[in-house]
Amino acid sequence: NAGVTQTPKFQVLKTGQSMTLQCAQDMNHEYMSWYRQDPGMGLRLIHYSVGAGITDQGEVPNGYNVSRSTTEDFPLRLLSAAPSQTSVYFCASSYPRGERNSPLHFGNGTRLTVT
Amino acid sequence: GDSVTQMEGPVTLSEEAFLTINCTYTATGYPSLFWYVQYPGEGLQLLLKATKADDKGSNKGFEATYRKETTSFHLEKGSVQVSDSAVYFCALETGGFKTIFGAGTRLFVKA
Numbered sequence: 001n002a003g004v005t006q007t008p009k010f011q012v013l014k015t016g017q018s019m020t021l022q023c024a025q026d027m028n029h030e031y032m033s034w035y036r037q038d039p040g041m042g043l044r045l046i047h048y049s050v051g052a053g054i055t056d057q058g059e060v061p062n063g064y065n066v067s068r069s070t071t072e073d074f075p076l077r078l079l080s081a082a083p084s085q086t087s088v089y090f091c092a093s094s095y096p097r098g099e100r101n102s103p104l105h106f107g108n109g110t111r112l113t114v115t
Numbered sequence: 116g117d118s119v120t121q122m123e124g125p126v127t128l129s130e131e132a133f134l135t136i137n138c139t140y141t142a143t144g145y146p147s148l149f150w151y152v153q154y155p156g157e158g159l160q161l162l163l164k165a166t167k168a169d170d171k172g173s174n175k176g177f178e179a180t181y182r183k184e185t186t187s188f189h190l191e192k193g194s195v196q197v198s199d200s201a202v203y204f205c206a207l208e209t210g211g212f213k214t215i216f217g218a219g220t221r222l223f224v225k226a
Contacts, residue, residue, distance in 0.1 A: 004158070031212070033214075035216075040218055041218060042119075042204060042216040042217050042218040042219050043159075043204070043216040044216075045213055045214070048212055048213070050212060056212070058213060059213075090158055090159070092158075092159075103149055103151075103161040103164060104151075104159070104161070104214060106158030106159045106160065107158050108156070108157055108158045109157075109158055
């Protein structure tokens with residue numbers, strides 16, 4: 001009963017390095033999203049996808065890329081890490097957003113530190 | 116734009132005390148409202164939800180009523196336990212593709 005799986009759990013990067021945060025779900029959810037969590041700011045949406053091959057920007061997309069080649073996977077790429085990207089990153093999935101009762105299912109997060 | 120405002124924490128209570136965490140929202144249209152809970156080291160999980168005015172969501176002794184006239188969705192519990200210590204997030208979704216979260220309220224319950 002895996003749900004939403006995120007890897008790695010922790011990561012330290014130097015400024016300018018790139019990396020990919022992995023997210024996979026086994027619930028056949030069409031909708032997937034990435035949030036970042038910063039103290040006092042709640043969760044802010046980075047990118048989302050409503051199905052394979054379809055992605056769109058959220059509130060804070062700059063510095064991040066996504067792709068959705070399969071229903072199960074939704075990786076988040078940091079192109080050139082900056083200290084401002086130090087945060088906890090959460091992947092979440094749900095049924096199609098047309099179903100208004102459908103809540104988000106979250107992974108356990110990736111804690112990223114950029115030095 | 117749409118937004119959610121929660122009372123600032125942390126909130127510190129003794130076991131068996133009454134809990135209220137205030138949440139108000141601004142939204143166009145008719146949002147669905149949610150409370151999520153985050154335990155240490157974990158992701159958020161749904162606590163309860165309400166999809167239309169005057170609906171009451173409830174789960175694990177927690178309750179919240181969707182009040183359209185006051186644009187509020189306050190979380191309440193009659194008797195908190197140490198195990199309720201966590202961060203609580205109020206959120207709304209207006210039928211688009213974005214869920215908007217409040218800043219979160221940290222609750223500490225002392226034995």
